[in-house]
Amino acid sequence: MVATFRERLAGDGLLRTFAIGRVVNPVVVEMFGLAGDYDGFWLDQEHAIISTEQILTAAMAARANDMDCFVRVAPTGYSAVTQCLEAGAGGVMAAQIHSAEQAEQFVQWAKFAPRGGRGLNLSGYDAHYSHTPAVEFIERANATNFVAIQIETLGAVEEADQIAAIDGVDLLFVGPADLSLSLGVVGQFHCDKLWEAIGAVAAACQKHGKNWGAVTPDPKFAERAVELGCRMPTMGNDVLALRRGIEALKKAFQAQFPA
DSSP states (O other), X not given: OOOOHHHHHTSSSOOOEEEESSOOOHHHHHHHHHHOOOXXXXXXXXXXXXXXHHHHHHHHHHHHTTOEEEEEEOSSOHHHHHHHHHTTOSEEEEOSOOSHHHHHHHHHHHSOTTTOOOOOOSSSGGGTTTTSOHHHHHHHHHHHOEEEEXXXXXXXXXXXXXXXXXXXXXXXXXXHHHHHHHTTOTTOXXXXXXXXXXHHHHHHHHHHTOEEEEEOSSHXXXXXXXXXXXOEEEEEEHHHHHHHHHHHHHHHTGGGSOO
């Protein structure tokens, strides 16, 4: 069995992740897997249209490469959350959260009663296509489904302590692009104002025994985040890998390209 994000976070060390948003193909998953050392990835359904079938295929590819995955979704309704889980994703992450109350609602969408209000359906992968008895399935899903809350708004930073305290939240995840935009320092990823906010998130997680992750725009950012306790740095995505690969090819064959 593939170790889940929750199981890996219970141990020591980093969970090195990447993201997929535009080129959702099992070949991309496999190429990252063959590169080695990545523990998993997340699918960006907030900024791109990713179908349930694409999530299912990506999750299969993840398991085949000893990786876990989760899906970032806009917090618009419970059905989007349960569809990701039934397709085989190991968890979900809420984008654009503005308060602890909103974060609590998202957790309830991801959990069955008595913790939440998720609708029961045994026909998905997470119930092994009806092979798992209902009671066993509910208990396992509530105990193992991974739930992350993205911290990228002023409200989320202000209520980071309350969000970290929520039962069922496994990870707070810093989105530096939107957070820097919210703070009025867009794109300034090494600005003190941004890092004061990130420090508040790190402190909230430490206080409540929770982990935190972040998109890391560059190695310097990643190093500083890890020093502050970041356990899940996201280092790269499908588009960045393609862009830099193309740039490297052009550089290697620069004599054949006009100046």
